[in-house]
Amino acid sequence: MIAVNGHPNGLVQPGSTVRAMxxxxxxxxxxxxxxxxxxxxxxxxxxxxxxxxxxDAHVEVxxxxxxx
Amino acid sequence: xxxxxxxxxxxxxxxxxxxxxxxxxGFPRLEALAEAIGASGTELVTVALxxxxxxxxxxxxxxxxxxxxxxxxNTAGCFTARDAVLTAKLxxxxxxxxxxxxxxxxxxxxxxxxxxxxxxxxxxxxxxxFVVLPYTTDDPVLAKRLEDVGxxxxxxxxxxxxxxxxxxxxxxxxxxxEQAKVPVVLDAGVGTASDAALAMxxxxxxxxxxxxxxxxxxxxAMALAIRAGVxxxxxxxxxxxxxxxxxxxxxTPDAGLPSFG
Numbered sequence: 001m002i003a004v005n006g007h008p009n010g011l012v013q014p015g016s017t018v019r020a021m022x023x024x025x026x027x028x029x030x031x032x033x034x035x036x037x038x039x040x041x042x043x044x045x046x047x048x049x050x051x052x053x054x055x056d057a058h059v060e061v062x063x064x065x066x067x068x
Numbered sequence: 069x070x071x072x073x074x075x076x077x078x079x080x081x082x083x084x085x086x087x088x089x090x091x092x093x094g095f096p097r098l099e100a101l102a103e104a105i106g107a108s109g110t111e112l113v114t115v116a117l118x119x120x121x122x123x124x125x126x127x128x129x130x131x132x133x134x135x136x137x138x139x140x141x142n143t144a145g146c147f148t149a150r151d152a153v154l155t156a157k158l159x160x161x162x163x164x165x166x167x168x169x170x171x172x173x174x175x176x177x178x179x180x181x182x183x184x185x186x187x188x189x190x191x192x193x194x195x196x197x198f199v200v201l202p203y204t205t206d207d208p209v210l211a212k213r214l215e216d217v218g219x220x221x222x223x224x225x226x227x228x229x230x231x232x233x234x235x236x237x238x239x240x241x242x243x244x245x246e247q248a249k250v251p252v253v254l255d256a257g258v259g260t261a262s263d264a265a266l267a268m269x270x271x272x273x274x275x276x277x278x279x280x281x282x283x284x285x286x287x288x289a290m291a292l293a294i295r296a297g298v299x300x301x302x303x304x305x306x307x308x309x310x311x312x313x314x315x316x317x318x319x320t321p322d323a324g325l326p327s328f329g
Contacts, residue, residue, distance in 0.1 A: 005119040033129040035162035042157045066092040067116025068142035
């Protein structure tokens with residue numbers, strides 16, 4: 001199962017794109033300040049609509065918070 | 069050496085009128101952050117990256133965009149060069165900036181930098197095209213090494229993050245300033261305006277301040293105070309202070325002193 005931000009997420013189907021995953025999560029893909037890593041590699045925004053998630057993908061979806 | 073309060077801070081190819089960088093951590097509300105940004109006059113503010121919460125649409129970036137400030141993403145929370153490099157690359161994607169405040173922490177209790185991991189991460193990020201501003205200890209040798217691998221500035225701590233303990237080793241900060249060919253930004257430890265002024269009097273090019281402002285009873289007033297401290301310290305550095313003496317030196321002449329018998 002695909003893990004999103006540390007939790008297995010059955011709603012995200014293996015083989016779906018990063019963009020499709022963001023839709024499933026209810027996230028605005030146009031939002032500034034969002035970044036995605038899959039298996040500890042950055043997925044550039046330009047590849048969100050083509051990058052396919054494997055069934056054991058470890059996905060991190062990050063955004064800006066106050067800090068530093 | 070003549071310095072004025074108006075000569076710009078130059079980091080890489082960027083120039084800033086303000087010499088106060090603001091950390092956004094610790095503000096209880098975004099409105100308080102926005103007010104403090106205005107009062108501080110800052111042009112460059114830090115942001116961090118964390119897991120997104122779909123329920124809470126963050127408007128932090130909107131607030132910062134509305135304030136007209138540039139973002140300086142940090143790698144806070146990273147304990148290895150690998151994690152810091154990946155976080156910096158994610159920040160570049162998220163915010164479209166090549167600036168990064170590089171933090172690689174070596175100890176949870178003190179949040180002191182891990183020198184070995186920090187230098188490795190700095191070298192890798194410079195090679196990847198980042199403008200690297202490393203948060204470092206007040207060790208002049210490490211500061212030099214960071215400059216040598218291509219960092220655009222060095223940001224030594226005055227004392228541990230959030231401690232408000234001021235500048236514990238002003239001699240080391242002075243040594244770092246003396247040798248540096250890149251801007252020196254005093255980062256961490258500032259507790260109040262006099263700490264910021266001291267940093268500038270020691271010759272630092274700028275001050276980065278978060279908790280001292282965000283956790284003050286009146287953050288907006290403290291932002292104003294620290295801004296004034298930075299400006300005053302900068303002016304004083306340029307003005308050239310008198311040497312310290314153990315004994316008094318009268319400013320009133322002895323000549324013409326009357327004798328009253």
